[in-house]
Amino acid sequence: MDTNRLILVNEHDEPTGTAEKMEAHEQALLHRAFSVFIFNSKGEMLLQRRADGKYHSPGLWTNACCSHPYEGQDTKAAAEKRLQEEMGFTTALTPVFQFIYKAPFDNGLTEYEYDHVFAGVYDGPVMPDASEVSEYRYQTIESIYTALQEQPMQFTVWFTIAFPKLVEQTGGGAMAT
Numbered sequence: 526m527d528t529n530r531l532i533l534v535n536e537h538d539e540p541t542g543t544a545e546k547m548e549a550h551e552q553a554l555l556h557r558a559f560s561v562f563i564f565n566s567k568g569e570m571l572l573q574r575r576a577d578g579k580y581h582s583p584g585l586w587t588n589a590c591c592s593h594p595y596e597g598q599d600t601k602a603a604a605e606k607r608l609q610e611e612m613g614f615t616t617a618l619t620p621v622f623q624f625i626y627k628a629p630f631d632n633g634l635t636e637y638e639y640d641h642v643f644a645g646v647y648d649g650p651v652m653p654d655a656s657e658v659s660e661y662r663y664q665t666i667e668s669i670y671t672a673l674q675e676q677p678m679q680f681t682v683w684f685t686i687a688f689p690k691l692v693e694q695t696g697g698g699a700m701a702t
Contacts (some may be wrong), residue, residue, distance in 0.1 A: 530596040531556040534639050536625065543596045550581075553627065553635035556593060559604040560683060561618060562644045562691055563589040569663040571651070573612070575681070576659045581630045584659070586672075587681040588688075591640075604643050612661070613652030618643040621694050628682040642687055644695060666692055 530543035534557050549556045563571040571589045575582055590611040594603035601618060609615050621644050627637045653661055664672075669688065677685060 531593050532596055533557075536639075538623065538639050546593070547634075550634040550636065553629070553637045555625070555637045555639060557600060557641070558591065558593045558636075558638035559600055559607075559641045559643060560591040560687055561589045561604050561608050562621075562642065562687075563608075563612075563616065563647050564644065564695075565648050565663050566646060567663075569665050570669060571612075571647070571661060571663050572669070573653065573658045573661045576655065576657050578656065581632060581634055581636070582681045585681045585684075586679055587684040590657075591683065593638075600641050601643065604641070608645075611654055611657045613654070614647060614649055616645040616647040618645045622690060624686065624690065626683055626686050636683070638683070640683060640687065642691060644691065 529545065531546055531549045532540055533542045533544055533549065533554050535541050535555065538557065544554055544556065565571070572586050573589060574586050575584060577583045590608050592603065592607040594600045601620065604618055605615060621642045623639060623641050625639050627635065629635045651661055673680060673685060673688065
């Protein structure tokens with residue numbers, strides 16, 4: 526088991542092998558990923574602005590965190606661990622849905638992911654890793670929809686796909702119970 530290798534999958538999320546992270550993105554190989562969406566008890570969503578040093582989508586707004594489970598790692602456990610690493614807190618996560626997307630970037634890399642979406646509720650302190658996150662904020666669902674319509678280029682590709690699906694699945698922030 527190499528914990529630095531991504532899990533390659535087919536369109537049914539069945540493992541087909543592994544690849545080094547940059548190799549998977551350079552060759553546009555379909556791989557397993559996750560996206561974590563966090564709401565506070567008021568139903569507002571936690572957004573982060575990706576650090577300027579990120580290898581793709583730097584400076585763009587997106588969900589609380591996202592990454593990849595590595596070979597031998599459970600997807601939910603990887604999402605929980607990454608939330609702690611990136612945002613400095615933990616909370617219970619619930620699987621909501623999955624989707625596949627493919628997005629080429631100007632730097633020659635391509636995200637081709639089978640993305641597992643998790644959601645949770647959290648009201649405590651947020652202590653982001655500055656190498657990952659340049660800023661964060663909680664926003665209402667309505668204001669995010671407005672921003673997506675007025676300035677879609679300010680958001681990551683996966684967020685623009687996942688956000689409306691998540692709102693539909695959760696009843697517009699109804700994760701806050």
